[in-house]
Amino acid sequence: MKKILFSGLFFSFWVSALAQTKEINALIKPYVETNNFSGSVLVAQNGKTLFSGAFGQMNRSYNIPNTPQTKFYLASVSMIFTSAAIMKLVEEKKLSLDDPLTKYLPDYKQGNRLTLENLLTQRSGIPAIGDNRKVNYDSITKFPHTPDQLIDFIKDDSLLFAPDSKYNHGRSDYIILAFIIEKVTGKSFGSYLKETIFDPLGMSNTGHSSGEKEIVTNLALGYAPVGHYDVENAYQIDWTSKTGHGSIYSTAEDLNKFATAILNNELLSKESWQKIFTDYGNGVGYAWFIRDHLDKKRFQMNGRSPGFSSYFGIYPDDKLVVIVLSNNYISLPPEIGKQLAALVLKKPFTKTNITTTKLSEEQAIRLTGKYKFDDKFYVKNLEMDVSFNDGYLSCTWGALIPINDSKNKFTKFIQRDYWSDVEFIENSKGEIEAMMYDGHKGVRK
Numbered sequence: 001m002k003k004i005l006f007s008g009l010f011f012s013f014w015v016s017a018l019a020q021t022k023e024i025n026a027l028i029k030p031y032v033e034t035n036n037f038s039g040s041v042l043v044a045q046n047g048k049t050l051f052s053g054a055f056g057q058m059n060r061s062y063n064i065p066n067t068p069q070t071k072f073y074l075a076s077v078s079m080i081f082t083s084a085a086i087m088k089l090v091e092e093k094k095l096s097l098d099d100p101l102t103k104y105l106p107d108y109k110q111g112n113r114l115t116l117e118n119l120l121t122q123r124s125g126i127p128a129i130g131d132n133r134k135v136n137y138d139s140i141t142k143f144p145h146t147p148d149q150l151i152d153f154i155k156d157d158s159l160l161f162a163p164d165s166k167y168n169h170g171r172s173d174y175i176i177l178a179f180i181i182e183k184v185t186g187k188s189f190g191s192y193l194k195e196t197i198f199d200p201l202g203m204s205n206t207g208h209s210s211g212e213k214e215i216v217t218n219l220a221l222g223y224a225p226v227g228h229y230d231v232e233n234a235y236q237i238d239w240t241s242k243t244g245h246g247s248i249y250s251t252a253e254d255l256n257k258f259a260t261a262i263l264n265n266e267l268l269s270k271e272s273w274q275k276i277f278t279d280y281g282n283g284v285g286y287a288w289f290i291r292d293h294l295d296k297k298r299f300q301m302n303g304r305s306p307g308f309s310s311y312f313g314i315y316p317d318d319k320l321v322v323i324v325l326s327n328n329y330i331s332l333p334p335e336i337g338k339q340l341a342a343l344v345l346k347k348p349f350t351k352t353n354i355t356t357t358k359l360s361e362e363q364a365i366r367l368t369g370k371y372k373f374d375d376k377f378y379v380k381n382l383e384m385d386v387s388f389n390d391g392y393l394s395c396t397w398g399a400l401i402p403i404n405d406s407k408n409k410f411t412k413f414i415q416r417d418y419w420s421d422v423e424f425i426e427n428s429k430g431e432i433e434a435m436m437y438d439g440h441k442g443v444r445k
Contacts, residue, residue: 017050023343024051027351031332032056034354034401035231036416038223039326039333040070042252043340046319047260050344052253058220058327060231071205071219071249072325073239075303077310078248079287080258081193082174083120085181087272087286088196094184104180109156116180118163119173120287121280125159128170132157141237141306144211147179147189147244167282171245174287178244189243201257201267206250209239219249220327222307225416228392228399229356234307234329246305252323259314259321262299277316293338294347302334311337320344331419354414355404358391363410367393367424371435371442384435384442395422 024043031037038056042049054066089095097120101111110126118124130137135153154172161168178189185192190208198206207216222234239247261267268276277299279290288299293315300313311333313322322340324333335352342349371384385396393400393413400413400422413422415437425434435442 020344021051021053024340025053027339027343028055028336030354031336034229034356035225036229036328036330036354036401036419037326037332037336038066038328039072039220039324040066040068040252041325041336041340042068042256042321042323043344044256044259044321045344049256051340056327058218060221060223066220066327067218068253069205069218069251070327071216071251072310072327073209073222073246073305073308074248074250074310074312074325075242075246075305075308076169077255077301077303077312078242078246079174079244080301080312081197081248082177082181082244083276083286083288084197084268085193086116086120086177087268087276089181089184091269091272095180101176104183105151105155105176107155108151110159113159114163116177119177121164121167122169122173122284123164123167123281124173125161125163125166125168126154126170126172126176127157127160128172129153129175131160131170141241143241144238145241145243147175147182150175150241150243151179167284171242174245175243189247193248197258197267198254201261203250203254203257206248206254208243209247209249211240212236212238216249220308222327222329224307224329225399228401228416231328237306242305246303250325252325255312255323255325256321259312259323262314263316263319263321294342294345296341296345298341300334300337302331302337304329304331309333313337313341315341315345318345330417335419352414353404354401357402357404359388359393359402359410361388364388364393366432367411369432370445372445373437373440373442377437377440377442382442383445384437386435 032055040054043051052068054068056066058064058066058070097117099116101108101114105111114124181192182189193208223231224234226232265273276286278285283289283291288301292298296315297317298313298315303310307329309326309331311324322337324337326333339349368386368388373382375381387394399416401416402410403412411424415422420438423436424432427433433444
């Protein structure tokens with residue numbers, strides 16, 4: 001009797017897992033078919049992997065597919081390892097969160113006003129490299145740099161605001177933290193992370209890029225969107241120029257090992273993890289966003305750098321981990337990640353029904369024109385231009401992919417590069433009067 005009961009339960013679990021796998025594949029398939037996603041996806045709960053799969057190609061020239069073992073650059077998700085390394089040094093009493101920056105960078109102009117915690121929370125006010133217009137950041141990324149060389153570009157700059165008064169994701173904070181890790185340990189940034197984090201957790205497919213000459217096996221090539229449904233090779237950068245905030249490559253399987261350490265309070269003490277996941281303002285902890293989703297507590301980080309985009313979400317109360325890595329320079333992984341979490345937690349969500357249907361000139365002409373946004377928009381007071389060519393709409397920032405609303409009204413779109421929600425708003429006469437971009441309103445001129 002017990003054997004029959006066990007067999008029945010196992011069969012029921014197998015059928016349920018199969019159905020979930022089918023749902024996940026169906027959810028991701030349209031993104032792959034339209035060249036908006038290629039990469040690796042992992043979902044785990046209660047220490048068990050519910051789904052691990054790969055989509056699209058890691059190398060389109062040689063038609064080599066992505067696999068769960070394919071490595072991807074993580075972009076800003078790299079920051080979570082920098083903050084963990086700093087907390088490791090705090091636990092070892094090799095530094096303090098209250099240390100002034102001048103302790104490690106005596107000639108840093110504003111160092112006496114800043115603490116290490118100001119850097120960890122990205123509330124220092126230090127501008128990003130290039131903000132001072134003395135140097136072009138994109139040109140810097142084409143060449144190898146050490147952390148101290150990168151710091152030279154900003155060490156004499158004034159602060160953007162008083163320390164701890166605002167949040168600013170400007171990269172510089174974590175470049176400086178990487179420099180401090182090297183100075184305190186006497187080891188390179190990559191070596192310290194390997195010895196202290198990656199090796200102890202068995203993250204054998206994770207590392208810090210030491211430069212363009214390094215050979216990394218199973219590393220995906222990065223691609224960038226072209227037009228509405230095509231891609232091209234992304235422009236190459238030297239990832240050492242992003243040391244501390246964007247230089248790590250990994251796999252979904254390795255990141256899940258890091259998530260397991262977090263959920264089990266391993267690698268660091270419970271108190272240290274709690275400090276990392278405290279909201280210090282704007283829903284930001286030490287390199288993580290602390291932002292609820294589906295009425296659930298969620299820790300998440302996402303990243304985007306030339307050729308790659310990523311999402312890493314942890315729902316601690318549900319022991320749920322969702323990881324989406326892509327070798328496409330489109331900010332789609334966070335959206336896929338949220339949809340996957342809703343699917344697993346059996347919460348309602350809206351699928352993004354993108355379509356390749358072309359618009360008629362009549363459908364498009366009512367939407368084209370200029371839309372003026374206010375000073376709260378991503379770019380203050382931007383005038384967004386919407387144009388039409390060969391059946392498709394585009395805006396100042398790139399392609400607008402139509403969403404099929406079953407009525408063929410074509411008023412809802414996705415801005416492809418940033419995967420932003422765009423909707424054109426009609427007035428009482430049925431005329432288009434405004435454009436909503438991620439909730440920001442642009443008035444038609």
